[in-house]
Amino acid sequence: MDPLTQGLLGGALALSVANKKESRLATAIGFTAALPADADILIGASDDPLLNIEFHRHFTHSLIFIPIGALIITPILWLLLRKRIGFKSIYFYALLGYGTSGLLDACTSYGTHLLWPFSDERIAWSIIAIIDPVFTLVLLIALILGFKYYKPGSARVGLTLAGTYLLLGLWQHQNALESARELAAQRGHDVQRILVKPTLANLILWRSVYYSGDVFYVDAIRVGLGSNRFYPGGSASMFVPERDLPDLPRDSVLARDIERFYRLSNDYVVSDPGRNNVLIDIRYSMLPTSVTPMWGIDLNLTSPTQHAKFRIYRDRSENMRETFVAMLLGRDLPE
Numbered sequence: 012m013d014p015l016t017q018g019l020l021g022g023a024l025a026l027s028v029a030n031k032k033e034s035r036l037a038t039a040i041g042f043t044a045a046l047p048a049d050a051d052i053l054i055g056a057s058d059d060p061l062l063n064i065e066f067h068r069h070f071t072h073s074l075i076f077i078p079i080g081a082l083i084i085t086p087i088l089w090l091l092l093r094k095r096i097g098f099k100s101i102y103f104y105a106l107l108g109y110g111t112s113g114l115l116d117a118c119t120s121y122g123t124h125l126l127w128p129f130s131d132e133r134i135a136w137s138i139i140a141i142i143d144p145v146f147t148l149v150l151l152i153a154l155i156l157g158f159k160y161y162k163p164g165s166a167r168v169g170l171t172l173a174g175t176y177l178l179l180g181l182w183q184h185q186n187a188l189e190s191a192r193e194l195a196a197q198r199g200h201d202v203q204r205i206l207v208k209p210t211l212a213n214l215i216l217w218r219s220v221y222y223s224g225d226v227f228y229v230d231a232i233r234v235g236l237g238s239n240r241f242y243p244g245g246s247a248s249m250f251v252p253e254r255d256l257p258d259l260p261r262d263s264v265l266a267r268d269i270e271r272f273y274r275l276s277n278d279y280v281v282s283d284p285g286r287n288n289v290l291i292d293i294r295y296s297m298l299p300t301s302v303t304p305m306w307g308i309d310l311n312l313t314s315p316t317q318h319a320k321f322r323i324y325r326d327r328s329e330n331m332r333e334t335f336v337a338m339l340l341g342r343d344l345p346e
Contacts, residue, residue: 012115013142014046019150020115020173021045021108026157026166028107034161036096037104038154044084044108048072060321061271061308072113073127081106118177120208120294122277133277137208138180144212149173176214183214187232190239191219194230204278207232210299216339218299220279225249227281231299233341240341244300247281250290255282256312263315272308272319283307289322297326298335 025041026034051071055063070076085102092101117123119141122133139146153169156162187207195202205221210231219230227249231242252259252269259266269290273280276292283289284302288311291304303326308319333345 012119012139013147014049016143016147016150017045017049017112017115018042019147019154020111023150023154023157023166023169023173024111025104025107026154026163027170029104029163031161031163033096033100034163035158036092038158038166040088040092040101040104041108042154043088044081044105045111047084048080048109048112059318061268061275061319064275064321065271068113068116068121068123068133070124070127072116072123072125074113074125075127075129077110077113078106080112081109084109118180120206133275136181136184137206138177138184140209140211140213142212143209143214146173146176149176180209180214183209183217183234186234186239187217187219190232190234190241191221191230194219194232194241195221195223195228198228200224200228206279206294208294210335210339213339216299216335218294218296220294222249222279227279227293227302229293229296229300229302231338233338235341242300242338242344244298245284245302247284247293247302250280250282259312260315264318265310265312265315268308268319269310288312290319297331299338 021044022038022042025037029037048071051066051069054066071080081102085098085105088101088105089098113123113125117125117134118136118139120135120137121141122135125134126132149172150169153165157165184207191205191207192202200223203222207217207219210216210218215234217232217234219232221228225248226246228246229244231244233240272290276294279292279294280290281293283291283304289307289309291307293302295305296303297305304324306323309322310319311317337344
């Protein structure tokens with residue numbers, strides 16, 4: 012999730028187990044220690060555009076790396092705080108703070124290497140968006156109250172409410188998943204793969220992507236208290252290198268980059284409908300009904316010895332925002 016929420020969760024967890032005397036220091040240590048795991052975003056190479064996203068949420072977010080990450084940050088904090096708190100206490104609070112990073116990111120839909128090096132699977136529970144103001148606000152209020160009044164109990168209440176919110180996300184996820192399967196069944200589709208994920212900043216509007224008969228189908232599902240509402244979306248055929256690029260040498264740099272992009276996208280790869288020689292991750296779009304991508308790779312087929320270029324696309328038009336809000340509120344879409 013975003014760095015602020017990561018820090019708030021780490022700070023709240025450290026505060027929740029601290030004594031009153033160390034409550035403020037524990038908060039600061041836990042908050043700070045929750046942030047360095049995202050330093051993996053700095054890993055990259057100018058001649059290999061995919062290396063950066065390949066290592067984002069990688070080993071620094073794994074469960075086995077938690078004690079190592081905490082140990083790296085502890086001496087730095089000890090130099091600043093050694094006159095006020097001991098090394099062991101700093102490490103303990105840093106361990107709690109750092110330990111939240113991978114687990115919280117696994118709750119989103121992007122995927123996290125929690126089990127590295129034992130498994131290369133990118134774990135994504137998809138029960139909360141990468142930015143969720145409700146979740147963040149709960150932790151922020153709890154942390155402010157606990158920090159200001161030296162009350163670890165406030166952090167415990169905040170963590171309980173935040174955990175309840177994640178359980179709500181799990182409930183909504185299952186509801187959206189069942190609805191997506193029902194929609195596919197109504198269309199007579201035999202679902203081979205399926206996923207649902209919350210859209211930005213809410214647990215109400217979900218994006219559904221399922222694969223049937225060599226085609227990915229994209230829809231939006233508004234999961235309400237009473238009944239759900241469907242917003243049919245687009246579709247696109249799965250990209251198959253052997254079929255779609257038969258002349259591309261299988262041992263070329265470009266072919267290996269396509270394989271890497273497949274792994275990063277969990278095989279949800281299609282050709283961009285609006286751009287030639289661009290592969291996209293169909294799991295993500297600014298609108299939950301759209302196949303217009305948020306990112307993809309640009310293939311230079313005339314130079315297979317060169318790396319593919321990673322591209323980011325954003326649509327922040329007024330029409331896009333109006334359509335998103337209409338679906339979120341369960342209204343008819345604007346013409």
